[in-house]
Amino acid sequence: MGEVAVLGLGMHPWGKFPDKPLNDICRVAVEAALADAGVRWREVDAVAAASSRFSGGKGWGLNGNDIVEEMGSTGIPVYNLSAGCAAGANAFNVGYTMVASGMHDVVLVVGGEKMPKGFIQTSGLDDETDPEYLRQRCVGLPGPGFWALLTRQRMAEYGTSEEDLAAVAVKAHQVGQHNENARFRQLFTIEDVLKSNMVSHPLRLYEICPVSDGAAAVLLCSAAYARQKSTHPVWVASSAVATMRFDDGLPRGLACVPSKGRAHHSEARISVGKALEGAGIGAKDLDLVELQDNTVYYELAFPEEWGMCEPGESESLLHKGETLPTGRMPINPSGGFLCFGEATTAQGLFQLCEVGWQLRAEAGPRQVPGAKIGMAQSIGLGGNGTAAVLKR
Amino acid sequence: MSKSNSIPAAEGLFTETADGPRLVGSRCATCGSAYFPRAQACHNPECERTDMRDANFGPRGRLASVTIQGYPPPAPVVWSDPYTPYAVGLVDLEDEALRVIGRLRVDDPENIEVGGEVELVLASLGHDDEGRDVISWQFQPV
Incomplete structure (x- = not known):
């Protein structure tokens, strides 16, 4: 497998854009990534795109085809990848694989989404074979x-308090306030978070991510191509995809087989483990991590599950400031999902853009000092998990 | 409650037996893995041969976690008007190697202890558009 460079990063800010077509949002991200790389659209050999369930793609998840039509139909191959909320990062893995294999020199990876209002609902079908439907209905x-x-299991096991949960959201906005691409940039106090509406006890409104619109794009290329364009590019150290294990103890539908140890997202642990192994590093060697914080719980649980710190240690690291960009274990310097909101299939790519900008030391006030190696991680419906390590 | 005024939330997921209510699922006779709802094939990658049999589960279990639904969720969720927050539990069924979610039938959702013993009941979640009780499995403290 050849080396793969991350040559271009581009993003349309996250927000709600009712009057802006999805194609316009995606085009902003794609043009930014191309400009960042100094590459013309006609030089792109292939597109790996996240398939959306909610917007564009002609109702078939053909979001990559929309982008190619929008940018100019050059006849290149398009791969539309579906993996729920992990689709963007899944597309990254496919793009990476195609460049690493030598099949293509320059691959654009893109995800863009306009989300319907409210929390993400079921498939929309009254289908008694759909576990998600049954979970809502029954x-x-x-x-x-x-x-x-x-979250409540963690509270029972480790004594995590409601204030601890709120502190994760406070920290997210403390760093996310500096990110011009983030949607929610206001600062919160612990009291503000604890006063926000109870959604599902013990989780409050400011402790979970709402839906957003947004798009992000990453341009990948071969080492030979990269050296023509840049003297000091960001490299993909590894990219991994996984699915859940049978016995991880998470009731994704109505029930599951209990786990032997703590219940956990096995798809996340497996993909992260593979990505770290592929990069030849340990979890504690990462200078920063962009992890999928749909809710504050994950920012506490995931680092422990992946060996970045000890079980039950996350709260104290948080309170000591160790998860800030200036700490020992920087997590989500972008502000994370809590500050972006979730444009589901674009999420994995905003994370990779952030890791790339951090490694290029272009993150301004949220910069992790001296960042050399970072990881982006996402999970999606169906037990999909992804992780990628970038280095410079 | 007359029969015509109630409907199951979904077909084939629970039953009333001589010993009380049970969940209806399957168990693999080869490896013992339990499934709810029914599964056609064993999902255990270590299992050498799928041999699925119908199995009833319940009624006792231990409450592994709990949440309270703070806002009225949209359809297809069923709740009684006016909305009052309800509790949902994660229950490890006794001796059956099955962890299942279910609504909790309690007077005071705020004061539920994780770790407590619960039992299966069949009860109304609320009314549908035609005023019928929508029946589902629920758990109540023993």
Whole structure:
């Protein structure tokens, strides 16, 4: 496998843009990535795109085809990848693989999404074979309720307090306020967070991410191509994709087989483990991590599950400021999902853009000093998990 | 409650037996893995041969976690008007190697202890558009 460079990064800010077509949002991100790389559209050999369930793609998830038409139909191959909220990062893995294999020199990876209002709902079909439908119909547990069950288990096990949960959101906005691409940039106090509406006890409105619109793009290329364009590019150290294990103890539908140890997202642990192994580093060697914080719970649980710190240690690291960009274990210097909101299939790519900017020392007030190696991680419906390590 | 005025939330997921209510699922006779709802094939990658049999689960279990639904969720969730926040539990069923979610039937959702013993009941989640009780499995403290 050949080396793969991350030559261009581009983003359309996250927000709500009711009057702006999805194609316009995506084009902003793609043109920014091309300009950043100094590459013309006609030089792109292939597109790997995240398939959206919610917007564009002609109703078939053909979001990559929309982008090619928008940018100019050059006849290049398009790969539309679906992996729920992990689709953007899944597309990155496919783009990476195509460049690393030598199949293509220059691949554009892109994800863009306009989300409907409210929390993400079921498939929309009254389908009694759909576990998500049954969970809503027979029990009444929306997505935030699932996260709340995990959170409450952590509280019972480690004594995590509601103030600890709120402190994660406070920290997210403390760094996210500096990110011009983030949607929610206001500062919160612990009291502000604790006063926000209870969604699914113990999780409050400011402790979960709402839906957003947004798009991000990454331009990948071969080492030979990269050296023509840049003297000091960011490299992909590894890219991994996984699915869940049978016995991880998470009831993704109505029930599951109990786990032997703590219930956890095995798809995340496996993809992160593979990415770290592929990069030849340990979890504690990462200078920063962009992880999927749909809710504050994940920022506490994931670093422990991946070996970045000890089980039950996350709260104290948070309170000591160690998860800030200037700390020992910087997490989500972008502000994370809590500050961006979720444009589902674009999320994995905003994370990779952030890691890339951090490694190029272009992150301004949220910069992780001296960042040389960082990881982006996402999970999606169906038990999809991704992780990628970038280095410079 | 007359029969015509109630409907199950979904077909084939629970039953009333001589010993009380049970969840209806499957168990693999080869490896023992339990499934709810029914599964056609064993999902255990270590299992050598799928041999699925119908199995009933319940009624006792331990509450592994709990949440309270703070806002009225949209359809297809069923709740009683006016909305009052309800609790949902994660329950490890006794001896059956199955962890299942279910609404909790309690008077005071704020004061539920994680770790407590619960039992299965079949009860109304609320009314549908035609005024019928929508019946589902729920758990209540023992």
